[in-house]
Amino acid sequence: MSEVPGFPELGAADEAHDPDDKIRKKTVKKGGGFQSMNLNYNVLKGITKRGYKQPTPIQRKTIPLILEGRDVVAMARTGSGKTAAFLIPLFEKLKLRSAKAGARALILSPTRELALQTLKFIKELGRFMGLKSAVILGGDSMDDQFSAIHGNPDIIVATPGRFLHVCIEMELKLNSIEYVVLDEADRLFEMGLGEQLIEIVQRLPDTRQTVLFSATLPKVLVEFAKAGLGDPVLIRLDVESKLPSELQCWYFTVRPEEKLAGLLALLKSHIDSNQQTIVFAATKHHVEYLHMVLDHVGISNTYIYSNLDPSARKINAAKFSTGKVKILIVTDVAARGIDIPQLENVINYNFPAKAKLFVHRVGRCARAGRSGTAYSLVSPDEFAYLLDLHLFLGRPLSIATPGNKNGIVGRIPQSLVEEQQSSLITLHENHSDLVSMRKVSENGYEQYLRSRPVASTDSNRRVKELPLITCSIHSIFSSLPEASEDERENLLDRLKNYRPHGTIFEICGKNKSQEYLTMKEKRALHKDKINAHKELVEKRKMELESLNVGTDSKLPNSNTEEINDAFKTVVAPKKRKMDELYKNNKKRKLKDENYIPYAPTDQHTEEGLAVNNFQKEAINAQLDLVGDSAETLKMHKQLKVWDRKKKKMVVAPDARVGKIKTESGQWIPATYKSNRYAQWKEKTKVEHDEEDDEETPTQKGPPQNKRYTHWAKHNDKVKLKQKKSEIKTTDQIVKARLVAEKKRLRQKRGKNKGRKSRKK
Structure with missing residues (x-):
């Protein structure tokens, strides 16, 4: 067996044939590769075929915790291997195909491109697992998605809006879901999909395991983790370097x-x-x-x-x-x-x-x-x-x-x-x-x-x-x-920076004119200010050569108190020694002990990561005074607003019009519930086929408690003919065409006879 670089051991199946078993185990533990995570042989085989040699830092930290069954919020920069970090534990937990259990894993992505990319990764990494996956995306045919879910896939990759639509349309029960992934979770909330996510989470069983992967950690995500996850572990890697060094x-x-x-x-x-x-x-x-x-x-x-x-x-x-x-x-x-x-x-x-x-x-x-x-x-x-x-x-x-x-x-x-x-x-x-x-x-x-x-x-x-x-x-x-x-640049710079020594009154005027003397007095009066301004300009030029618009303070993505309140366990990179940086800054440290700054230290980071700005929302907020009696409440219902299209005052529409209330109490648009699934079942006869499979042929002959006369038999035969499939065989199609042709010729002959009789 040829050894793959970075994979000294392929799996447990090879250990029985390996004489140097103990030596290989030691090297694996020292290297910290995928083999040290006790993964399934088929999972390791898929990792090898995909070309992964060593786990990235985010994979090394998250995979063992997810395999333990913990809820995880993992934060790392883009391109650090987050997709494989949640797919490898997924394969390890599902292991084998289960046709009757229903979907056991759900992956939610913000965009269709990311969902399709995740599906591609599932097929490449899990090629030896035999698991069935389905993708539910907006813009695709809902009929195909209904049939895909009826095929009982093990893994569903979906965008939240369409998946919620399918769940409500099919009245889908998600009791079999064991593993849920929110990929790019901050983007999901930023795109306004918070209501859909909350509704989906309400439908999931309490025993599920939830994993959130995100590049940033805004406050809204911390609040969601506190409400929807059970004792989650926060993994923060590469927080200081928001952009890769390469x-x-x-x-x-x-x-x-x-x-x-x-x-x-x-x-x-x-x-x-x-x-x-x-x-x-x-x-x-x-x-x-x-x-x-x-x-x-x-x-x-x-x-x-x-x-x-x-x-x-x-x-x-x-x-x-x-x-x-x-x-x-x-x-x-x-x-x-x-x-x-x-x-x-x-x-x-x-x-x-x-x-x-x-x-x-x-x-x-x-x-x-x-x-x-x-x-x-x-x-x-x-x-x-x-x-x-x-x-x-x-x-x-x-x-x-x-x-x-x-x-x-x-x-x-x-x-x-x-x-x-x-x-x-x-x-x-x-x-x-x-x-x-x-x-x-x-x-x-x-x-x-x-x-x-x-x-x-x-x-x-x-x-x-x-x-x-x-x-x-x-x-x-x-x-x-x-x-x-x-x-050319030097000439343009000289033209831009050129300043004449005098004004138009001093250059073009006579030496003894009133304008010339007035400007001279004015210049002499402000001579000190002019010189001070020139010195300031020169000083700024010197400072700009060594300009530094960065900040020396660390800019964490969320407040430390909020993170400690939401997560009991935080896995973070080791802190560096900062003694050398603070040796020459002791006086300033003592000076700032009792100083309260106007802005928090994480001001710029929070502004960059903010999904909703409170100041902007507060400006647009309205205060409506509602009465406490039946008469005033009735008047408030008849409140009128200005309609820009109709150019007149109209009754304010009810906020709940066109919405339905779900099992979890959320109000969502009524368009989520249409009759498309029932139409699809009627067209494909799925429900009829399922009933036929479940029925046992115990009764033969006439049904009990029913008069089974000659006409009853005749009516049953007519109903059976009507229930037959609309798809005809080749012989039936040829026969129908011959009958239609004979009928057409007969009608043509009748018309010709009528014309001859009229002529006579």
Whole structure:
């Protein structure tokens, strides 16, 4: 037997034939591989075939706890192997196929792409387990999903909205569920699926085991864990490094009208055409516009957004994942959980307004130890969000200046931008469809700006002090010829920084004129202030060369008291020794003992991870005074509101109209309960077949307590003929056609006889 690297032992089945059994056991315990977890042989075989050699830190921490039967909330950065961390214990718990038990495992995912990817992992890792899996997604045929659930799958992978719809439609009992996974749990709540999740959890048995996997830990998730999980264990890994160390982030300052030219300059001049690249845009209109422009330019690409047809989304994603197309343009629908092998680059065409969203966008690359690069095009209205991001990450923000050529924030050479801009102008002049699509994307961006959250006040203030507009050319373009570009940049800088020594009254006026003398007196009066301002400007220039916009304090994702209240056991990485950092800071430590800051230490992290902002919700809240008598309550029911469409006051609609109350007391839309399942059963005769299987042929002949006369027999035969299947055999179809042809000829002959008799 050939030994696989990292797998010195394949399983218990090989131990009987291995003479060096004791030696191998020692090496396994020392290495801490998958074999030390006492996994099933078929599970280990699937892991080996998949190519996994050593467990990642999150897998090493979570798998033993899940196998013990504990509820787990695991938090780790994207690309750290979270999918395998909950699938391996799933296979170990289910072990064999059970056709009559019903579904025993449920995996909930926020998007259809992530659900399909999880299903693919299940088939690859569990290829030797013989387990049956089904996927329930919105946009697919419900009839196929009804038949899939009737096939008693062991594992169900679903999106919460459609799964709840199917549960209510079929009146599905989930008593057999043993293992529940909420993948990307924070995203599930952020997408507004909290009500569906609570309703699904209410239907699950109390003896279930629940596992939550998430990249971040907002407060709403902590509250859900306290309410829905029993004594959960929190596993926090890689909390300090929110982005992987293998990921390089570059930022380019561009004017809004030149952003598309900057994107083309990156794709044509810097990024290799053989590398896979994802471009994130703000709206679906931007996605379509960029797709059309890249097609006209000659760059092969594909696109995905939420309103796209599910089959088209699947086809476009397959084109990109298989490497037929190297560029994928998407909205934030693809920003979470999707693992695309060999993805090298991510481009933020529109900079995200939330730091958390940036982390998940760029988390598509640099996964599982691979390297990657994230490029961001930042316009002046997005500078404050860039500062918010680095406050959230706790990283320094270095700007490329003449004294600091290696800054991460810089400009694209103007010659490249102007070259692409001129080609775009020519392109739009020759294609009217591009002009109309550009107008649509501009209108869509205006709507997007209305819903975009505002950056922090501190970042808006500090942006004015930073030389982001006047920064130098980015270091990644250092290979380009610099002579002409440097000469041009120096000339532009001199023009921007030029200040005349006197005003127009002093330069053009006579020495003894009243205007000249007045300006001289005014200048002499404010001479000290002018000199102080010049010194301040020079001092700022010196400070900007060693600019650090990071924060020294640690930024945990949730408050420590809340986490300790929710989780008794917290598994976290070992703390580093901080003695050296605090040696020279003793005085400041004593000074800050009795100091209460205006903002908490986790302010920026909480703003980045927040799903609901209390301040914004409080502004929109209304206080309605309700009476305590029957008359005032009746008047309150007849309260009228202004209808913008009808242009008049109408009776306020009841909030519960069009909703139904479920078994758990939740009010959900009535559209969840339709008659589609009953129609499907009637069409497929599933219920009739089940009854036939259950019946035993004990009674033969006439039924008891019933008059079985000749006409009764005749009526039963007629009913049996009516109940026969509508599918006809080949002979029946041929016979029916012959009868129909004879009938047609007979009718034709009758018509001809009638015409002859009329003529006579």
